[in-house]
Amino acid sequence: MVPRFMPVLDVWDDTDDTFTVELDPGPAGFSFRPGQFNMLYVFGLGEVPISISGDPATSGRLLHTIRGVGPVTSAMRDLAKGDLVGVRGPFGVPWPVGLASSRDVVFVAGGIGLAPLRPALYHVLNHREEYERVSLLYGVRSPHDLLFEDEVTEWRGRFDMAVRVTVDTADRKWRGSVGVVTKLIPRAPFDPHNAVAFICGPEIMMQFAAEELAKSGVRAGRIHLSMERNMKCGIGLCGHCQFGKDFICKDGPVFTYEALHSRLDVREV
Amino acid sequence: MSTTAVVERENFEELFEALRARGYESVGPTVRDSTIVYDHIETVADLPVGWTDIQEAGTYRLVRRKDEALFGYVIGPHSFKKYLFPPRHTLFTLEKTSEGVKLVDAGDPVPQYAFIGMRPCELAAMSIQDRVFGEGPFFDTEYLRRRQQVFVVAVNCVETGGTCFCTSMGTGPKALEGFDLSVTELLGDAGHRFLIEAGSPLGEEVLADLPHRAAESGEVADAERLLEQAEGAMGRSLDTGGIKELLVGNPEHPRWERVGEQCLTCTNCTMVCPTCFCATVEDTQSLDGATAERVRRWDSCFTTEFSYIHGGSLRPSAAARYRQWMTHKLASWIDQFGTSGCVGCGRCITWCPVGIDITKIAAAIRASEEKKHALA
Amino acid sequence: MLSPEEVLKEHPFFKGISDQHLEFLVSVARPLRIESNHFLFRQGSSADCFLVLHKGDMAIELHVGAQGARIIQTVNAGEVVGWSWLYPPHRWMYDGRALNTVDCLCLDGESVRKRMEEDHEFGYEVLRRFGEVIVEALNRTRLQLLDVYGTGD
Numbered sequence: 001m002v003p004r005f006m007p008v009l010d011v012w013d014d015t016d017d018t019f020t021v022e023l024d025p026g027p028a029g030f031s032f033r034p035g036q037f038n039m040l041y042v043f044g045l046g047e048v049p050i051s052i053s054g055d056p057a058t059s060g061r062l063l064h065t066i067r068g069v070g071p072v073t074s075a076m077r078d079l080a081k082g083d084l085v086g087v088r089g090p091f092g093v094p095w096p097v098g099l100a101s102s103r104d105v106v107f108v109a110g111g112i113g114l115a116p117l118r119p120a121l122y123h124v125l126n127h128r129e130e131y132e133r134v135s136l137l138y139g140v141r142s143p144h145d146l147l148f149e150d151e152v153t154e155w156r157g158r159f160d161m162a163v164r165v166t167v168d169t170a171d172r173k174w175r176g177s178v179g180v181v182t183k184l185i186p187r188a189p190f191d192p193h194n195a196v197a198f199i200c201g202p203e204i205m206m207q208f209a210a211e212e213l214a215k216s217g218v219r220a221g222r223i224h225l226s227m228e229r230n231m232k233c234g235i236g237l238c239g240h241c242q243f244g245k246d247f248i249c250k251d252g253p254v255f256t257y258e259a260l261h262s263r264l265d266v267r268e269v
Numbered sequence: 270m271s272t273t274a275v276v277e278r279e280n281f282e283e284l285f286e287a288l289r290a291r292g293y294e295s296v297g298p299t300v301r302d303s304t305i306v307y308d309h310i311e312t313v314a315d316l317p318v319g320w321t322d323i324q325e326a327g328t329y330r331l332v333r334r335k336d337e338a339l340f341g342y343v344i345g346p347h348s349f350k351k352y353l354f355p356p357r358h359t360l361f362t363l364e365k366t367s368e369g370v371k372l373v374d375a376g377d378p379v380p381q382y383a384f385i386g387m388r389p390c391e392l393a394a395m396s397i398q399d400r401v402f403g404e405g406p407f408f409d410t411e412y413l414r415r416r417q418q419v420f421v422v423a424v425n426c427v428e429t430g431g432t433c434f435c436t437s438m439g440t441g442p443k444a445l446e447g448f449d450l451s452v453t454e455l456l457g458d459a460g461h462r463f464l465i466e467a468g469s470p471l472g473e474e475v476l477a478d479l480p481h482r483a484a485e486s487g488e489v490a491d492a493e494r495l496l497e498q499a500e501g502a503m504g505r506s507l508d509t510g511g512i513k514e515l516l517v518g519n520p521e522h523p524r525w526e527r528v529g530e531q532c533l534t535c536t537n538c539t540m541v542c543p544t545c546f547c548a549t550v551e552d553t554q555s556l557d558g559a560t561a562e563r564v565r566r567w568d569s570c571f572t573t574e575f576s577y578i579h580g581g582s583l584r585p586s587a588a589a590r591y592r593q594w595m596t597h598k599l600a601s602w603i604d605q606f607g608t609s610g611c612v613g614c615g616r617c618i619t620w621c622p623v624g625i626d627i628t629k630i631a632a633a634i635r636a637s638e639e640k641k642h643a644l645a
Numbered sequence: 646m647l648s649p650e651e652v653l654k655e656h657p658f659f660k661g662i663s664d665q666h667l668e669f670l671v672s673v674a675r676p677l678r679i680e681s682n683h684f685l686f687r688q689g690s691s692a693d694c695f696l697v698l699h700k701g702d703m704a705i706e707l708h709v710g711a712q713g714a715r716i717i718q719t720v721n722a723g724e725v726v727g728w729s730w731l732y733p734p735h736r737w738m739y740d741g742r743a744l745n746t747v748d749c750l751c752l753d754g755e756s757v758r759k760r761m762e763e764d765h766e767f768g769y770e771v772l773r774r775f776g777e778v779i780v781e782a783l784n785r786t787r788l789q790l791l792d793v794y795g796t797g798d
Contacts, residue, residue: 001565002360002363002372005369041552043363043365043554043558043561044553044555044560045552047552069579070579111793111794139794141795168792168794169715169717169789170715171712171714172704172742177719178718179718179719179789180788180789187723201793202793204788204793205788205793208788229578229583230576230583232549233548235407237401237402237546238547238550239547239570242597242601244517244596245517245600245601245605266520266521268583268586268589269520269583269589269593
């Protein structure tokens with residue numbers, strides 16, 4: 001339970017309420033698999049689970065993209081170069097990027113949900129030849145809230161990847177789509193019978209997106225979502241993150257829609 | 270393992286001596302605030318001599334026995350869990366130095382405990398927690414380092430309480446394994462004696478230190494008869510057949526709403542449960558910010574904070590929290606750890622201030638399910 | 646450019662409609678091309694038709710005082726736009742602006758309404774399709790209302 005301390009290399013704002021903290025894991029680096037998370041500790045203040053948002057192939061820079069919503073995450077915004085952050089991890093079941101090889105890959109992201117998906121996107125793009133068509137369907141609240149905007153723009157310019165962005169509301173300066181992210185699914189380039197989907201975002205958005213994908217013909221066992229629950233220990237011992245029989249921290253956070261389906265409709269599980 | 274030995278009442282004190290000599294700190298039942306609690310005990314006189322308890326849903330009362338039995342009660346609100354998984358303990362203390370952050374203290378020191386008077390249901394609870402904390406892939410080292418050195422003196426239940434249902438859960442009234450010594454207390458005309466069986470080499474060693482003789486076949490038969498009687502005298506019962514499917518398959522049963530209306534979400538049931546393992550951590554720092562500490566304390570799924578994620582609690586209703594607790598205990602525990610999370614000790618029934626009864630809720634859900642099938 | 650008949654035959658909205666009904670729809674369809682940033686209809690103006698988009702994208706907008714125009718949703722080729730023509734007072738509730746060059750068919754509202762009154766089977770076919778569009782739009786709008794990406798404050 002004792003964290004390992006790493007110095008902050010940099011902190012920058014991604015949007016008004018979201019920022020990225022870059023940590024130096026030292027010469028040994030920090031290996032992780034896409035979709036895994038760390039427990040990050042601010043000295044004396046507390047510990048929170050945060051998905052790793054960087055490139056798994058670049059183990060010398062450990063990135064976490066964080067939204068300041070509580071006392072610990074808000075304090076992280078004030079971290080400066082050289083400050084020490086406690087790290088325990090990596091924890092959790094990763095996105096099954098291997099299972100997706102030779103298939104069309106559909107990433108569906110909602111809001112800050114793009115951060116836990118980004119390592120998987122990096123992996124797929126790093127091994128682009130192993131995959132068929134790749135698409136990213138990304139929904140955010142407003143054009144103002146777009147995460148990793150430069151990168152999304154860059155991906156959008158690629159010839160081997162389809163990127164569709166939609167916002168809930170916009171003014172006339174926005175040239176893109178307005179509406180919920182599920183609306184992008186019917187027009188995305190994938191063969192439902194040979195596609196694997198990775199969804200990350202608010203639970204209700206994931207549920208609707210998974211339903212839409214299933215409706216289009218993607219098998220529930222090939223639709224993966226990343227669940228969020230209150231996690232205190234990260235290792236399945238504190239009991240907080242239970243969702244039915246599963247501990248989100250150790251049996252997840254990534255699950256198939258098939259595994260979660262019956263529970264997502266029950267209230268207050 | 271070994272044959273059964275008999276230790277007379279006047280020699281029972283020697284057990285404490287033998288354990289002390291081996292460096293054990295004895296903890297076990299003693300009377301405090303009109304309740305039998307577990308605490309540090311030195312001698313037979315610290316035991317609840319001549320006391321028994323009357324238990325019903327929401328009711329617990331100590332009354333005098335007609336005899337001087339040492340273990341003539343059932344169980345109190347405490348379980349031995351508190352010694353292996355302390356209600357509150359420091360996980361670590363850190364200090365900021367010029368070179369970085371230094372680990373000052375890696376947690377509380379661990380005494381070597383002897384558990385005196387551990388009931389079979391509690392022994393079963395300990396073996397369940399052994400799985401929870403020790404089966405991996407992650408281990409609770411705090412629990413394991415305490416657990417490794419425990420000496421168990423189990424005491425079989427010749428009398429049962431009003432809220433007991435260990436027979437239903439297959440955990441009692443006789444301890445079958447996991448003990449160093451197992452004791453059955455015999456009273457009556459033939460004298461106050463203890464039938465003792467050793468369950469480990471260390472147990473045999475300790476037993477060898479006590480003045481004892483081999484049990485007569487009549488004494489063994491007497492004990493068996495008492496335990497058999499106890500088996501049939503449970504205050505409660507719970508039908509565990511297909512319980513997992515029953516509860517998981519009925520998340521919207523109206524009974525959850527009804528129990529939610531009664532439940533005060535006081536967390537008593539989780540605090541007295543010998544298997545509940547949920548915990549939270551509190552991080553604090555000194556005023557000058559130089560040192561920081563992490564304390565772990567028991568938590569309960571009956572609080573709204575338990576399921577809090579940014580934006581709010583995921584289980585705002587009492588009904589959902591009760592359902593979570595009971596479904597976890599009796600159903601999802603089986604998926605998680607290959608065993609029920611309930612040992613049938615009945616504490617959650619006794620110590621519920623409004624007398625909510627887990628066996629009744631389970632029976633009610635089963636009854637409506639059977640009715641549904643009968644109609645179909 | 647595709648003929649109105651080809652457009653209607655291929656369009657997902659009219660999938661499965663009978664030849665006879667299709668023939669009627671073709672007879673009341675008028676092709677329309679709108680260049681980027683021009684309006685297909687304006688809030689408050691007479692809604693005398695509905696649009697069957699087969700190329701391009703458009704924005705449904707609402708003027709919200711000082712905030713100016715807010716885009717409520719975008720609509721793409723393969724969808725239909727407009728149900729104000731169905732019920733009195735037959736006025737557009739929103740602005741419809743082309744986001745790029747839009748090719749669509751404009752189906753005359755009055756003629757379709759009249760035919761729906763006379764031929765209830767036709768009326769059912771049309772209303773069933775609009776019902777689905779409206780329910781879907783409502784469901785999406787409800788999701789948008791939830792502000793699911795907000796911090797929940």
